[in-house]
Amino acid sequence: MPSPCAASYHHVHRVHLWSTHAPLVQRGAILIEDALHTASLPTAERLVLVRQLQLGIIRSDRSSASLALTIEQQMAQLAGTAVYALDAAAVDAAMVYFNDALEPYYQLALRLALGFGLEAWFWPLAVRGWHRGMDRASGLRYVLQSLLQTESGSLAVVPLLQVLQEHHQLTALLQVLLPSDGAVLMQASGWPWPLSSLSQVASPSQLNPANQMLLSTWVQHWGSCDARSHWLAAILWVAENPGRVLASDVGERSRILVHQGIATLDMTSALLPPIETNPDEPFTSATAQAVAPFLSEDGAAPMPTPYPADESAQTQPTVALPHPIAPALQPLDAGRLPSACNNAVPPEQVALASVAPVLPPAQSSTCIAGTVGTDLPTHYGGFFFLLPLLNRLAIVSFLQSHPGAIEANFAQHLLRITANRLGIPQTDPIYQTLFSPDAWEPLPQWTIPAHWLNHQLISSPWKLRQTLIGSQLWDSSGQICLAQWQQAKAPTMVHRLLSRGREHIVKKPLITRAPAQWNGSSDPLLQTWQMALQRLCCRYGRMGLRRLVYRPGRLKFTRTHLDVTLPLEQAEVGIRRAGLDLNPGWVPWFGRVVQFHYQERR
Incomplete structure (x- = not known):
């Protein structure tokens, strides 16, 4: 099955030809x-x-x-x-x-959860592999496994949870997951299962209170050693910061979050009224009234008249998904698990908390209601040419080697500060596609990717400088800081960079005063990446960032996709030669599939 996220794909379902010969x-x-x-x-x-x-x-x-x-x-x-x-x-x-290739999956799941009719001709074409013979539970699980097979992977599931949550139907999906699905979902998301008992997490993990309460409820239902509990914990953790999908310790963090969910449940279970839930029955409005009223940003779309649930929808399926996510796994045998894992609670005793919204309402906390999925004009259509530049600067490897940068939303801070430096007004729709992260907290220790040396962005000789916050290694221009550390002895990653650089280090201060704050940021890490963007753009695109970014165009964005459309006359040889207008596709740290289009003016 072709990926629903494919940038350019056309499929003919059936051709009818007739002739006597x-x-x-x-x-x-x-x-x-x-x-x-x-x-x-x-x-x-x-x-x-x-x-x-x-x-x-x-x-x-x-x-x-x-x-x-x-x-x-x-x-x-x-x-x-x-x-x-x-x-x-x-x-x-x-x-x-x-609006995008993944929207039919979310809308199909919503209609399955609500029990609405799906007789329209286009549903089997929009969600290939699904057919009307599937019962409600199998259909929901098929949508889930199909999303995990896309290039967006686990992040494609986050909007599914958001859509179901906005219409009070999140329980409808979670209650049809079988014990054997948990391990399959973890592995399909790229997270290890079973978890190693020796792995450790460098920094603590914590969900926002509403997400923690949701997790606690289902940990009580499934059990703390059930893979479904760990998968839900990981999804909720990644949903709060899409860049976390690049972290290498998501599985271990899910273990910590599950244990925190048990502790949260112990403190609040006495306050939560029990609600009877039966996974064999559709999630009804009576059950939804016990859950907090989650409203979508632009209001719930009018839904078709529901049809009576058929008998197949009343029966809990006992078979695996029609098209398994991974090779079939044996269901977890609760009788063979340690006693600490046999803490699942019967469904009729599960308490569903009435809590605040459990997931971010959209990819951007600054998104204006009614703008998602519509074309918005902008004077800075070339801003997203920065994404290929950042990929060329190996931002993915930098984030993977610096977990603190992921938690601090470094990539989003860099894009926002660059937009401010280029004079893009806050009213421009570009900001609606970006997160609004918390205040930037400088990282105490980091090094630039050694890949930068291949682009000849670093001028030599390198120079070592002692500051109040530690040691810093700068290039000869004083505009790019190669590394920063606080120990008396340079860490291993700095020595690796030096071995790659083969440059002579002058052990004396570069300058006697702090570097000029030409970009409005006193943090050397943000200044370094902005200067690297400028140098890379000049080297390969033969232009500055301002000329690259200032291009009138249109933006169209949804929960999972961003399409940038520019006039045909904006196509330049320098940009094409540098490959800056090639479709980036799925950008994990940005959380969207990004595509560029050129069209003649209408």
Whole structure:
């Protein structure tokens, strides 16, 4: 199955050809295939589904180029009548669309949870592999495993939890997970299971109070040694900071969070009224009233009239997912687990807390209601060309080797400070795609990626400087700090950098005063990365950051995708030569799939 996050993908579900002669049918199939490859079809800004395309009579002597023009003309006509898939008129529409490739998965899960009808023609096409023969539980679990197979991985599940939460249906998903699903979900998310008993976490882990209460409730239901408890803990931890998906100790942190959930439950269980929940029954509005009223940012969309639940939806499935996430695993045998793990509580005794919202409402805490999924004009459409630059500067390896930078949301701070330095006003929609992290706390110890030396961004000789906060290693220009540490002896990572650099170190202060705060930041780490961006842009793009960023265009963003559309005349040879307008695709530390498009002015 192709990834739903694929930047450019077209699929024809079925072709009907009729002729009295079999060779003519074969000839027509070849012409249609060539025409589809030749035709200029809609870009991948959104997922477009076409019910049928009438091509008429195809003569054997017709060229594929002329047939491609016919396809383009019919697609253009249908585009004018395209209907949003969640609109009531979509059932009879010839063309429907979703805002991105993952939205149908979230909306399908929501309708399964609510028990609404899914008779529209486009659902099996939008969520490939799902069919109406699946019962409610199997459908929800199939959506979950399909999202984990995308390039976004575990972060693609976070919007699913958000959508279900906004409509009071998060329990509907969690209650259909089988004990055997937990280990499969952990492994499909890229997290180890079973966990090693010797691993340790350098820094403590903690969820916000609402997420901690949610986790505590399900730890009580599943048990502290159930893999489902650890998977939920890891997902909630990553949801609060998408950059955490790059951390190497997510599994061990889930263990700490689960134990904290047990402690939280011990303190609050006496205050929580028990609510009877039956995983064999759909999650009803009566159960939802016991959970805090979570409201979506732009209000809940009107939903179709629900149909009576069929008998298949009333039966808890006892089989694995139709398409397993990973090789089949044996269900956990509670009788063979230590007594400390046999603490699961029967469903009828589970207390569902009435708590505040448990997940961030959207990718950006500054997102304005009603703007998600719409085109917004900007004068700084080239700002996101910085993402390929940062990837070229090995920001992923830097974050993975500096867990403190992940927790401090370093990448988001860097983007925001760069935007401020370039004079982008706070009213620009660019800020709606960025998080609003807490105040920046400088890291005490770090080194630049050794990969920078390959780009010749560092001028020599390097110079060592002693400061009040420790030792710093600067390049000869005094604008890039290569490393900072507080110990009397340089750590191993600094020695590795020196061995790569093969430069002569002058053991004397570079300057007698602090480096100039030309970028409005006194932190050498942020200053260093901004200067590296500037030098890399000049070296490969033959222009400065301001010229690169200042480009009128349009932004369209959803929970999982960001599409940047620029006028065709904004395409430059320098940018193309440097590869800055190549689609970054899935950017884990940014939390979205990013794509660039060039279009002629309309």
